Amino acid sequence: MKKNNIDIEQLLRAFYEGSTTVAEEQAIERYFESHGEDVMPHLLADKKLFQALHRETMLQDACPEGLEDRLGSFVDSLDEHEKGETPVRWILWARIALVAASVLLAAGALAVFVFNNDMAIEEEVNKPTIANVHDTIKNESQASVSLAQTAETETNVSNELVPVTNAQTHRMVARKRSSGKPSNQREMTEEEAYEALQNTFSRMSTQVNQTSQEVKALEQNLTAAGNVINQHLNSNN
Amino acid sequence: MDIKSFKNSFLPHGKKLYCMALKIVGDSSEAEDLVQETFAKLWSQCDRLGEVSNPEAFLVTALKHACIDFVRQHRESSLALEEAGRIVSREASVTERLQYAEDLSSITQLMKTLPEQQQTVIRLRAFGDYTIEEIEQATGLSNINVRTLLSRARKRLRQLYRMDFNKQ
Numbered sequence: 001m002k003k004n005n006i007d008i009e010q011l012l013r014a015f016y017e018g019s020t021t022v023a024e025e026q027a028i029e030r031y032f033e034s035h036g037e038d039v040m041p042h043l044l045a046d047k048k049l050f051q052a053l054h055r056e057t058m059l060q061d062a063c064p065e066g067l068e069d070r071l072g073s074f075v076d077s078l079d080e081h082e083k084g085e086t087p088v089r090w091i092l093w094a095r096i097a098l099v100a101a102s103v104l105l106a107a108g109a110l111a112v113f114v115f116n117n118d119m120a121i122e123e124e125v126n127k128p129t130i131a132n133v134h135d136t137i138k139n140e141s142q143a144s145v146s147l148a149q150t151a152e153t154e155t156n157v158s159n160e161l162v163p164v165t166n167a168q169t170h171r172m173v174a175r176k177r178s179s180g181k182p183s184n185q186r187e188m189t190e191e192e193a194y195e196a197l198q199n200t201f202s203r204m205s206t207q208v209n210q211t212s213q214e215v216k217a218l219e220q221n222l223t224a225a226g227n228v229i230n231q232h233l234n235s236n237n
Numbered sequence: 238m239d240i241k242s243f244k245n246s247f248l249p250h251g252k253k254l255y256c257m258a259l260k261i262v263g264d265s266s267e268a269e270d271l272v273q274e275t276f277a278k279l280w281s282q283c284d285r286l287g288e289v290s291n292p293e294a295f296l297v298t299a300l301k302h303a304c305i306d307f308v309r310q311h312r313e314s315s316l317a318l319e320e321a322g323r324i325v326s327r328e329a330s331v332t333e334r335l336q337y338a339e340d341l342s343s344i345t346q347l348m349k350t351l352p353e354q355q356q357t358v359i360r361l362r363a364f365g366d367y368t369i370e371e372i373e374q375a376t377g378l379s380n381i382n383v384r385t386l387l388s389r390a391r392k393r394l395r396q397l398y399r400m401d402f403n404k405q
Contacts, residue, residue: 018388052340053363079240
């Protein structure tokens with residue numbers, strides 16, 4: 001008994017120092033379980049804390065209603081959806097579409113800028129009012145700012161999607177594995193598939209970031225161009 | 238391994254996995270999702286599963302990995318008394334069950350007052366029986382940092398518990 005007390009106090013000291021192993025913590029658990037109400041009074045608070053943290057024996061058979069049925073159906077569904085389209089592919093294409101859309105928007109903004117710039121020069125020849133030119137520049141600037149914001153939002157969405165695809169990757173690989181490949185051909189492991197997917201996403205995020213920066217640069221050019229036109233008009237007047 | 242033998246080997250351990258996940262993440266629907274994710278992951282490795290001699294230990298390890306991402310992202314979870322009550326064994330006496338459910342619920346409430354990293358470390362260790370090395374991998378912290386955080390968290394909880402205990 002005395003030996004046990006010495007042991008338990010040493011073990012508890014080590015426990016609070018963070019230096020006990022999982023096996024030693026199991027020994028502490030057994031000690032408290034077997035001693036019931038007999039533990040030394042100064043160890044009662046330790047016992048209560050330890051058992052709240054570590055007691056396993058009380059956690060056994062009670063679970064929410066229907067848990068087993070739901071898990072069973074879920075496992076069945078893993079088998080059933082083997083040959084279906086994988087959600088991860090959909091997300092991949094959605095993201096490619098997002099990046100493509102942002103590139104197109106940036107290109108469109110550039111075209112609008114060039115077109116409007118030509119118009120502005122034409123209008124300048126036709127002696128436009130300063131207010132008209134101001135409005136054109138202001139609109140273009142606002143359009144490019146919103147494009148930059150869109151690109152940033154897309155980047156954030158891309159980053160958020162990475163962890164979401166974790167489970168989907170598992171399922172994708174599961175389906176791939178069970179589709180029956182020749183055994184001598186090495187299959188991509190799940191980790192490799194996930195890594196490859198993350199690399200792809202990372203590259204795509206970089207592209208979106210670049211687009212975002214390009215749009216910002218475009219915005220700066222627009223402002224600079226606006227200033228030049230403004231000065232030109234002012235000097236003409 | 239076909240789906241039938243997969244179910245026979247692994248599904249009976251679903252409850253245990255659920256209880257473990259619930260203690261770690263503190264939310265019943267998240268816990269159930271994590272168990273499903275664990276089954277999906279194992280099924281994806283079904284080619285290799287024929288060699289598994291201890292399906293329960295295998296599942297627990299897989300669940301630990303699934304919980305890591307969750308704990309990283311949601312550090313302030315706690316277990317409601319009602320949920321704690323559900324996972325306490327029906328074999329124990331009513332008084333014991335109620336007491337344990339209260340203890341479990343209050344400890345997760347106290348954990349919420351700890352700094353983020355301490356919470357993560359103690360939750361993984363206490364409720365998931367993660368080894369120090371597994372916590373290192375999960376958090377990217379060094380061995381000594383994990384031990385220090387674990388020590389601080391345990392000492393702080395002891396302090397809070399003693400204050401609570403002396404009041405009674």
